[in-house]
Amino acid sequence: MHAWMASIFGDDTAKNQGRVTLNPLKHLDFVGTLLIFIAGIGWAKPVPINSTYFSTRRIQSIIVSLVGPLSNFVLAFVGFSVWYFTPVSISVEEFLNIFVSLNVVLGVFNLLPLPPLDGYRIVSSLFSAKIQMKLRPLEMYGSILFLIVILTPIGDFTIIPFIRTSIDVVMNSFYLFYEWILPI
Incomplete structure (x- = not known):
């Protein structure tokens, strides 16, 4: 994307x-x-x-960075919609659950403002060119910091709770959307 x-x-x-x-x-x-x-x-x-x-470098850079996570949310919504409207077998339901969850996780995860993720690209695009140039040398350390956070218990208290909460928010939004447009 x-x-x-x-x-x-x-x-x-x-x-x-x-x-x-x-x-x-x-x-x-x-x-x-x-x-x-x-x-x-x-x-x-x-x-x-x-x-x-x-x-328009700044705006178009932000849009290019946003379409990746946005495509994950769209795929998750499509998978959720298939599950919501179609009677499916247990194995298809399990597949859709994994498909939706994985796409929500990827969408949320990629919005984190850590290099090299899309969230970092979005946030850094908001800064002036001068500040962006000062940030560039630090980007190579972002991957190392990112791995330390993810692979150690630090992630259990920082990124993991954020991702879990975000998944709940996105999934509840899907339910609320259909309850809003299709009231029973």
């Missing part, structure tokens, strides 16, 4: 690098993939974006 939106705004960097594809091999990051097997958490290569192609 990031590459698609960036392309709409005039940046074909990802397309030119062959990254606009559903082929998962094009998106694998060696360390991120390795950590999936070691620690149960990993990541893909970041989508290459060159905001110098954007006509």
Whole structure:
């Protein structure tokens, strides 16, 4: 979604690098993939974006960063809607539960304002170019800090409660939406 939106705004960097594809091999990051097997958490290569192609760099950078988490919430809502309106078997219901939960977690998680996540890109885009330049050298430490928080008990008191609460808020919003448009 990031590459698609960036392309709409005039940046074909990802397309030119062959990254606009559903082929998962094009998106694998060696360390991120390795950590999936070691620690149960990993990541893909970041989508290459060159905001110098954007006509309104700050606003379009924020939009490009938002479409990733937004697409997760849309997918979660679609999965929830299928579950809500369609009688499904237990195995399909279990799949939809995992599908919805995973997309909500990814959407919320990616909105955290830590580098290299989308939330950081959104927040940093709000700063002046001068401040952004000062933040850039610190970004490489963001991944290390992020891993420390996630892989140690620190996450149990910081990020994990936030994500759990956010999942509840999003899921309750889905229920409330349908109760609002389809009152019984």
